[in-house]
Amino acid sequence: SDFRPTITYWLFQTVTGITAILLVVTVCIIFIFAHPLIRLKAYKYFWLTHNLYVALYILCLIHGLARLTGPPRFWYFFIVPAIIYVLDKVTSLQTKFVELDILETELLPSDVTKIKFTRPPNFKYLSGQWVRLTCTGLRRKEYHSFTLTSAPHENFLSVHVKAQGPWTWKLRNYFDPSNVRKEEMPKIRLEGPFGGGNQDWYEFEVAVMIGGGIGVTPYASILNDLVFGTSTNRYSGVACKKVYFLWICPSHRHFEWFIDVLRDVEKKDVTNVLEIHIFITQFFHKFDLRTIMLYICENHFQRISNSSMFTGLKAINHFGRPDMINLLKYIRKKYGHVNKIGVFSCGPTALTKSITTAIETVNNARILPRFIHRFENF
Known part of the structure; x- marks a missing residue:
């Protein structure tokens, strides 16, 4: 015919156009409500809008039915992920x-x-x-x-x-x-x-575990499991023989409950498989007189009583953030007979990035052992 379709026709009077508009709107809604601030303050709305993925895939399947540019092909890309998704849902019924x-x-x-x-x-x-x-x-x-x-x-x-x-x-x-x-x-x-990024700790003969903020929660389970298994010979066949645990926190009062966990772990660690270091970051500048006096008092108390005057733990207290590069070099020098050392971290993204950077710097020397980083961000 002599009819000349306008942009209005293509957008609002064809299946392809209408589904395209709906797809853009759906993606925008999912993207906006996936913002970290909304997930933190209004998780319910994030969860509800995220379920629009069902409508998203249905619209994608319908989008090409008008055959404006050829036969629909989206189902080629959809079929394999859809099968995997269904299998995952069936499997998850067993863990519900x-x-x-x-x-x-x-x-x-x-x-x-x-x-x-x-x-x-x-x-x-x-x-x-x-x-x-x-x-x-x-x-x-x-x-x-x-x-x-x-x-x-x-x-x-x-x-x-x-x-x-x-x-x-x-x-x-x-x-x-x-x-x-x-x-x-x-x-x-x-x-x-x-599965989590920290669950494979037992595969390494030497492991470094770093918890920051509420990211210490996985280690409440791991450290308890570690000392129980080694003290009872339950893990006699497990590769892990030494664990360095670094707890980075603003101050002890922020996570007092975890000190109780560490106290219980220290009592059970009869084989000394675990070495704990606590880093307090919410203190004055490292050259401030008050920080220096705290460090001297803590150091002296640790020597005479073999425990911290802050926590009562055998764990050593440090003021400031750990020097990861020097720490990794020290561990590499001490355990030069192993091929790889596992580094596990859980905490804020900034912590993960700093550890990753330190590991890359140390690994660039191409000297064994190599450090392998596995992490979770909280």
Whole structure:
């Protein structure tokens, strides 16, 4: 015919045009609500809008049906990921557990809430792995990811939840003893466990573990598992023979609950497989007289009592951030007989980047052992 289609026709009167507009709108919504600030402050809206991926793929499949530029081809690219996705969903049904009883809750300093709950039958996991869980006392379908802080040999499961966003604050307030509740104790719904970057520590004869901020939570499980296995000869066949653990925190009071974990670990470490160093970053400049006096007092107290005057631990306290390059060089010199050393870190992105840079610098010397970095960002 003599009809000359306009841009309005192509956009709003064809299947290709309409689906294209809807695709752009869908992608924009998902992108905007995936912003870290929204995920932190309004996780519910992030989760709801992220489920639009279903509509996204349906629209992609419909988009080429009008055959304006040729037969539809998107399904070529969609079919393999779709099969993998379905298989993953079927597999995840086996790791989805019914409601579990809460055994104990405790409000810890620094806005951390400890939740201890029953372990499902035949629930197997490795230290350092994580789960997705929800509390029936809050939104039942809103799941959040947390690292398990209980060790695999224990007959219960536990997580330590740092109150940072709306859901975690509601969880803390829900279990606050000052808030009188007439309803019964809620339950925990669980999915998992899932793999984490820190779970392969036992594959290395020497390992360096670094926890920063709330990123110390995987090591509550790993260190407990390590000393239990080595002290009972349970891990006699495991490669790991020495672990250096570095805890980087603003001050002890920010994560007092973890000091209790370290105290228990030190008591169980009869084979001295573990060496702990604590780095306090929220102090004055390293040349400030107050910092120097604290360092001298701590050093003297450590020598005469073999424990820290701040924590009561055998772990050595340092003021400032660790010099990762010199530390890695020292470990490489001490363990020159091994081929590779595992470096595991969990914490803020800035911590991960600084460790990665230090490892690349040391590895550039092309001297064995090589350092292999595996990490998780919190």
